[in-house]
Amino acid sequence: MLRKAAPALAIATMLTLTACGGSASGDSASADGVKTGKGVSDSEINLAILTDYSGPLAQPATSGSIGLEIKLDQVNAAGGICGRQLVLHKMDTKYDPQVTTQQYRAIANKVVMIPQLIGTSSLMAVKDSIAKDDLPTFSASLNTAALKLEDVAIYTPPFEVELINGLVWAAQKAGASATNPLKVAVVAPADEYGTGYADSVKFAAEQIPGVEVVASPTYSPADNDFTAQATELKNSGATVVILANTMAQTAGLVGQSAQLGYSPQWIGYSGAWNAALAKPLAGLTDNFYVSASYGALNDDVQGIKDMNAALAQYAPNEKPSNFQVAGWLSGTATAAVLEKACENKDLTREGVLAAMQDLDIDFGGILPTVNLGTGDSIVSYQSRMNTVNAEGLLIPTTDWAETDQARAWGEANGF
Known part of the structure; x- marks a missing residue:
């Protein structure tokens, strides 16, 4: 569920602070006129992945991480987003809720978005912090429980x-x-x-x-x-x-x-x-x-072709896995959201959350196009x-x- 609009009183307060030369959130406008905040500079957009690199799901989770990484590598090679390179901070949760909480705390203030968070138990361990921090998050645990969480969305059928x-x-x-x-x-x-x-x-x-x-x-x-x-x-x-x-x-x-x-x-x-x-x-x-709910490595569609090309270029020694496809999808969704936020000239967390609202995402045929809606409904039943x-x-x-x-x-x- 994506964050709802701020109450009128809160908006008035923010406008007053801005008029006085301040900001309620510490956000500011960059040299190119794009509003920025935590995790974003004139040259970088910092993102975090919280996944299991060394626990019971390390093998598939690492594959999913690679799928995300090669998509971001491809975006960076094409010039990044808003003239900024995407920087991914990889946090090992060990599929342990307590470790997830520690890793979240270590990185939360340094990033604008979490494009991939693995594991329902891990997600639930930090859900309140995500809501408090207004940190846009894509859940890689495709569980409908995630749809009820504030600032969390799922980009595929659950x-x-x-x-x-x-x-x-x-x-x-x-x-x-x-x-x-x-x-x-x-x-x-x-x-x-x-x-x-x-x-x-x-x-x-x-x-x-x-x-x-x-x-x-x-x-x-x-x-x-x-x-x-x-x-x-x-x-x-x-x-x-x-x-x-x-x-x-x-x-x-x-x-x-x-x-x-x-x-x-x-x-x-x-x-x-x-x-x-x-x-x-x-x-x-x-x-x-x-x-x-998403396609396979052998599919003859543009999205898979693009992924396989990126895999050959940026991770040639990795064995193919369908979890790489899942990771590629999270990267595709993340890039689409950030591109929209860039168009809106607002790369703050609030701007990213606004960009996620009612956004159509084309996955190149890996699955049918979805609309994120308000983040609290199933995007597709296919x-x-x-x-x-x-x-x-x-x-x-x-x-x-x-x-x-x-x-x-x-x-x-x-x-």
Whole structure:
């Protein structure tokens, strides 16, 4: 949710201060007539990424960071934004809320925006500080909980939409009906966000004749043994399992289930898969699908072409990963926002937040164009289904589509 307009009294106060030669926020006009504040000088626009470089999600999170970095490198090579170079401060949260808080405090006063913040728990740890500091932030945790936070926005459809669309596709593929029932299970973390994921799947299941959720095992982020969850899934008789977990749990869940002789159709959302899983799960992904709200490395669209060119130029030794695509999207969204703020001649935090309002963002075909709105609504209900190849890369099997069940869920929850 992007920050609402300041009350009239507050505006009057700021105008009075300005008239007296002062500023309520310390903002000032630069030599080129662009209003600047924290994190912005005549030559630089400072940004921060808070992500997991050395914790349990280090591999995919680092890939996402690289996608963001190469997009910013490309922008800088073209002259930057408003004649200023984009400088990225990389902060390692270790996927730990306490560390995230420390890293946020260390960098908050030095930047104008956070273009990528990884992890729902990390985001929630600093949400109040983000609101207090009026610090524009793009959440890389595509959870609808982020839509309710002040000064935070999501530039793609959220995980819940991916999960619901994945379930609808599976039901259609199986021909589910009252006379041809389909048993489904959903795996999610044992916290309020996991409960939200599972509830979205259950909501959709109730809208589809013949679909029944027969099990919903949970896990803790510290879990390494998934025997109990795999056993519950097998005993439930579910032929489709919806994975609302991170990629850190996918190998254990699928691998342990295989050891028990259980091989359902697996459907993960975008956060449940990474190309690095291909090797440990070799031979076990023939019936594995990913419901994703953004495109893949093999897509023949301009956005992917641009990303691959930037990857070859600025990070040639990096192995391809779809999390790089996610990072590229955050960079694309950030550049679009800053360009708009530049057009408005206001690169303060307030100016960046204003630029985010009702902004159309073209991702070059990697996903359909979205409008950020006011930051408190779902930007799109479209996703598509993918298989994974031997290298772990996503291969699309459907076109972009939205489902009535996803939109009904969004409306029921005020999005």
